[in-house]
Amino acid sequence: xxxxxxxxxxESILAADIADGSLLPETQLPxxxxxxxxxxxxxxxxxxxxxxxxxxxxxxxRRGKGTFVTQPKITQELTELTGFVEDMQALGRNPxxxxxxxxxxxxxxxxxHHLQWRLGRxxxxxxxxxxxxxxxxxxxxxxxxxx
Numbered sequence: 001x002x003x004x005x006x007x008x009x010x011e012s013i014l015a016a017d018i019a020d021g022s023l024l025p026e027t028q029l030p031x032x033x034x035x036x037x038x039x040x041x042x043x044x045x046x047x048x049x050x051x052x053x054x055x056x057x058x059x060x061x062r063r064g065k066g067t068f069v070t071q072p073k074i075t076q077e078l079t080e081l082t083g084f085v086e087d088m089q090a091l092g093r094n095p096x097x098x099x100x101x102x103x104x105x106x107x108x109x110x111x112x113h114h115l116q117w118r119l120g121r122x123x124x125x126x127x128x129x130x131x132x133x134x135x136x137x138x139x140x141x142x143x144x145x146x147x
Contacts, residue, residue, distance in 0.1 A: 007048035009039075010039050010049035011048075011049040014053060024069065025070065028067065028068050029050070032047070057073060104123070106120045
């Protein structure tokens with residue numbers, strides 16, 4: 001039975017810690033000595049694992065400061081149109097959202113002018129903050145005409 005190289009196992013464990021939120025974005029990884037001790041591997045093994053995580057975009061080195069977990073990058077294939085929930089589920093996340101604000105108001109001069117509406121036209125505005133479990137992701141404001 002073929003076992004994977006040690007650096008791949010270290011990389012896999014650290015990547016899993018990032019994916020499950022044990023290591024949040026902007027969190028500094030332990031120094032090399034701490035990782036050597038934790039995994040009982042050589043400095044070369046730790047460096048190779050970190051290099052692979054850098055190449056995968058999961059961590060970045062900040063000169064003079066250390067190695068930090070990066071903010072996740074969301075990519076979307078443009079071969080089909082998908083929504084926020086589908087995109088997050090495809091990344092293995094459990095997305096949630098919360099309504100932050102909602103109100104029906106009459107258009108003031110600025111809104112009426114900007115949207116070319118008559119002054120006083122009723123409209124509904126709402127804000128939503130959505131996140132995929134571990135890190136904030138999307139904040140949006142929608143405007144709809146009131147019926």
